[in-house]
Amino acid sequence: MHRGRLVEGTVALGDRGTGAIDLARRKAISKAHSATHMIHKALHETVGPDRTQAGSENSPSRVRFDFRSASAVPQSALGEIEERVNTLLVENLDVTDQVMPIAEAKSLGAMALFGEKYGDRVRVVSIGGDWSRELCAGTHVKQSGEIGRVTLLGESSVGSGVRRVEALVGDGAYGFQAKEHALVGQLTQLLGARPDELSDRVSSLVTRLRDAEKELAGVRQAQLLAAAGTLAAGAAEVGSVRVVTHDAGEVASADDLRALALDVRSRLGEAEPAVVAVAGVAKGRPLVVAATNASARQAGVRAGALVKAASGVLGGGGGGKDDVAQGGGQDVAAVPAALGAVRDAVAAQAS
Known part of the structure; x- marks a missing residue:
């Protein structure tokens, strides 16, 4: 069933209409949806299979993936997940779907949403054959290479025992990467350092700034206390x-x-x-x-x-x-x- 809102003209019961899919938007959402499956699988490989999905949102060029976890995912693990997903994008894995009895899907190890009710027959979306299998009725790409690139933005808590990973996909990831590259270029010019030296140079500057602030605070306090006698x-x-x-x-x-x-x-x-x-x-x-x-x-x-x-x-x-x-x-x-x-x-x- 589709729901719509009349924005102009009139409509009556029995009138014929034409529905059209926004192909560019649908394609972008398909990339995001397939990327969500890959992030989910890579999360299991890197952190553990107990991180079960608690919800997700697939928007054009952007992904939000919620999962159950009692602790935060280390930044190093996020880097491994991103690297794993992007490596598999380059391998251009096949993305296929098949409708089968739910018992067969479970025997193949297909992941299902916790608490979701399924019928006797389910649709299984597979990426790379048996690498990732999930019960899913959504739209997907045909091959993982169509996604282009995935960039994880970070991980945070959204409630008791629930964490969230946000990511950019395809054009969004490429745009983010271009902005980061431009920022690195500006920093190298400002600091007179090579890109691989930026971390040490910034750390040194921050330390010097904090030391200077402490020294300045001490001077100000001494000046302030100097007036006590007067x-x-x-x-x-x-x-x-x-x-x-x-x-x-x-x-x-x-x-x-x-x-x-x-x-x-x-x-x-x-x-x-x-x-x-x-x-x-x-x-x-x-x-x-x-x-x-x-x-x-x-x-x-x-x-x-x-x-x-x-x-x-x-x-x-x-x-x-x-x-x-x-x-x-x-x-x-x-x-x-x-x-x-x-x-x-x-x-x-x-x-």
Whole structure:
């Protein structure tokens, strides 16, 4: 049965119509379908026969194959599967089909979909004689060489105990290969290395970049902490509490703000109540860290409440312990107002 949708004109029961197959699309899907059978068989050969099919989608130039597995397929195994399939494409194996009793199909070792119901007679699609045999009613190529090429894109989890392999077939695989070749060419020019040297060269550059980022982060933190003495000396009096609020600007992370807040708090000592609130922007997001000494907490000032007040102004939330807390939001422009909210909250809590 075919279902259609009327897009123009009229139709009545009994009218005659003509149905036509999109041959180019059908041929592309046939290649993808035959490639799915080959990937399935190669998966069994490489990883194990317990990886049973759980579903598939055959689109023009693209394949999605789902199978049951408790663990991921190693990248090296995917490479072996791709190599195995493409080797057999070159061998141009015959793809045949035959209708037979289901008992005979099972005796030949034909694979069937788990949970699928079959009749007494079934269609068996064979690739390379007895290399791959599956019960299948779909459309296929006549010889494996018609597929052209198969490129596995990767493997991932799609649910509990179910993995998915995605692949490009025919024109899609050739197009992908051409793009990869062009990308390799660009990288060889940028890095001044031969294609076989790219992996080592990129690995070296990534290592150097990470080392430089760590060194830069250390320099930034040192510069940030260098202001601790000045900030402590400039503490303002809010009632009976000495308060330091500071906008540190761009920072690497909340850890830098926390380190600064704790440094300033230690310089203020415990002789009288003290509160430190430091704000900054990391990766485009405003952050705030508040720290209180024991005297301030005895006076009723809690860091968590201060951060809650500041984060509300920033359009976010946060919290923590009474001595140290942190939060953040979305509105970078509201940082000065958030620090003002901390001062107001200190005045309210200490009163």
